[in-house]
Amino acid sequence: MSEPLWTADEIAAATGGRVAGDFVATGVSIDSRSLSPGDLFVALTGARDGHEFVVQTADKGAAGALVSRPVPVPAVLVEDTFRGLERLGEAARLRAPQTRRGAVTGSVGKTSVTRAIEAGLRLAGKAHASVKSYNNHLGVPLTLARMPRDTERAVFEVGMNHADEITPLSRFIRPHAVAITTVGPVHLENFADGEAGVARAKAEIFAGLEPEGIAVLNADNPWFDLLKAEAEKAGAAIWSFGTGEGVTARLTGFEAHATGAVVSMVLRGEAIDFPILQTGVHWGPNSLCVLLMLEALGVSREIALQALAAFEPIEGRGAEAVVRIDGGSFTLVDESYNANPVSMQAALKTLGARKVEGRRIAVLTDMLELGEGSAEFHAGLAEPLEAAGVDLAFLAGVHMKSLWEALPPTRRGGYAEVTEKLTAALTASIRPGDVVVVKGSNGSRAGDLARALAALDLGGRG
Template sequence: MPEALWTAQEIADATGGQVAGDFSVTGISIDTRTVEPGDLFVPLVGARDGHDFVWQAVASGATGVLAAKPVGVPAVMVEDTFKALEALGVAARERAPQCKRGAVTGSVGKTSVTRAVEAGLRLAGKAHASVKSYNNHIGVPLTLARMPRDTERAVFEVGMNHADEITPLSQFVRPHAVAITTVGPVHLENFENEEGVARAKAEIFAGLEPGGIAVLNADNPWFELLSAEAAKVGALVWSFGEAEGATARLTGFSVEGEGATVSVELRGEALRFPIRQTGVHWGPNSLCVLLMLEALDVPRETALAALAAFAPIEGRGAEKTIRIDGGAFTLVDESYNANPVSMQAALKTLGAREVAGRRVVALTDMLELGESSDAFHAELAGPIARANVDVVFLAGVHMKSLWEALPPTRRGGYAEVTEKLTTQLAEAIRPGDVVMVKGSNGSRAGVLAGALAALDLGEQG
């Protein structure tokens, strides 16, 4: 039997609630689809009232409920379930004073970097981390509330698409170390300019513990601004990138088979280490991970072992060999998200790799880019040409701008609706091709990746 995460009385003490039936829980869920036996179910009130689904949660094994209405099952009664969840998160942090906490944000790469940091923390001892991309006003308190009392190290992903979102999340986590992977033109529809995005990312410093460490991208145009904001809270800045003077300076990145070797000068010491990633952005990303793990007291040998074993995440660069008539092609699945920065990095990576057949890309709209969206899409024609991409398939209203900017020799197919591109894309693939699928999650790039994966004769047989 797993150790109790919370008892009913502990939940009541943390939230100011009243125990209505004794119980203990080993996990927490806010969604009946993810409830596991032993969970506390927290019914939130939004477009629908989560209290309407308590019976489903109990049927799935929930042993208690954090409720604002009578529910007829063991519960802790509170006035507001969301505020109670926040209070439970704060209580979880305060009951684990031994825990070193890290937080990661950035316009690109925050989920992958968080996952890689998590891998190092788990190798080093009792660790806790965000699941999926639980990085918003609900996901961060939920992740905190799920943190076991004996956790030694934890890492939290923190996201935003408006100003003033990250400040309260950072203040919940109270991190000892934070990382901003990079700042780029993302969520621009909610900001006047890119500086606004940078200042919103700098909110990550708001909750930094005294004497905390800020890990920043020395190659980013906003490095000086971010460093100055970090200095205002007394943070120690550690930097990564190719820039002279970076704490961890990237001196080489060479792709070898299904991985790469990273060369770095770390505080004057030359290091080379392997990673299981081929994307060029994993040069700086791996240095960000290395510094974050150091800041969270993970031994370097453990950090390097974690990086050597960390595999690409599905939808974020994971590769798959798809067997078709006459041979096979390689699917590079980058379908989880996209913006101008990550698009250019992914295209540069594709251009750098050896291919037996053609380089093919299937792209869907990048979202939340504001008034300049069509221009950002059209500008991808340059990186596509530099990557020597042979055929381009595009879906979405904004991708029409890129379609018009491409020479006819590169045009493979266009559809305004993603689902209408699947057939012509699938029919065009040949053995030996390397096919990269990338786009924003909201523009359904995953549909294209799924259609290509479904061609696998091995899976069908």
């Protein structure tokens, strides 16, 4: 059995609730579908009322529930279960004063960077981290509520698509170190002042920074000066990464090969080369960001480099597969989890840097939430496609029509307004030796195309 995380009495004390049946929980869940035996089930109300699932979660092994009305299972009753979850997260942080906490945000790369930091923290000792992309008003307090009391280090992913979202999350976490991977044109439709508004929203990560905290910032980003000024207002020490002079960690080289890359840097005046299992060019700066955050959280450089060397690409975020087809195989690079103009250009640049036996093929679906400039952002990908030497582009979505029209006929592989209508033409076009990158926003279903390509594998058929 797992170590106890919360007793019913501790939950009641943290939330101001009343115990209705004693229990001990080993985890916390807000989703009846993914609940594990021993979890506390928090019955949130939203599109569906979690109280409808309390009995079902008990049958699945839930230890008890946090509820706002009586239920026929062991529970703690509170006035508001969402506020109860927040209070539980705050209590978890307060009962573990020894924990050194980090927080990561950014327009691109925050999930992968958070996962890589987590890998280093786990090598170094008792660690805790966000799962999946639990980075919003539910995910952050849930992640805190799940934090064991003996945690030595923790890292939290923090996301947003509007102003004033990150401030309360940062104040929940009270991080000792924060990182902003980069700022770019994402969620623009929600910001009247465009990218400047995005930058200021990301700077909210400094709101909860502990005294003498550390801010890890991308000096190559156009918004570095704004972010640096906001971090300094919060009393942070600035640790920077980038390609220019005067940064804490300077990227001096990125040499990709078939299964990874070698990153070269100068860290605090010392030249260091180290291997990673990532091939994307964005993993040059990402790696430096990870190393600085691990240092800020008290992890030795030796352990940090060891963790980076073993950290594998995440599904939908650069994971690669060799897919066997008639006559040979092709390489599938799955970048289908999300996309914006910055990450699209990075993915295309990475594709252009690869040595290929066949063709370079880009499969792209709509980038979402770009506001009035959407058509221009999509059409603007024609230049990086050309620079990368992409042979064929397969495009799906109403916004990608702008790029389709900007492409020369020789580069047009296929277009469909609806993603699933592209599948047949795409899969029929693949040849042995091709390298195929699939990228798009999650909401535009790029993952469906990646799965269709992976399903071509002859080795997976009976």
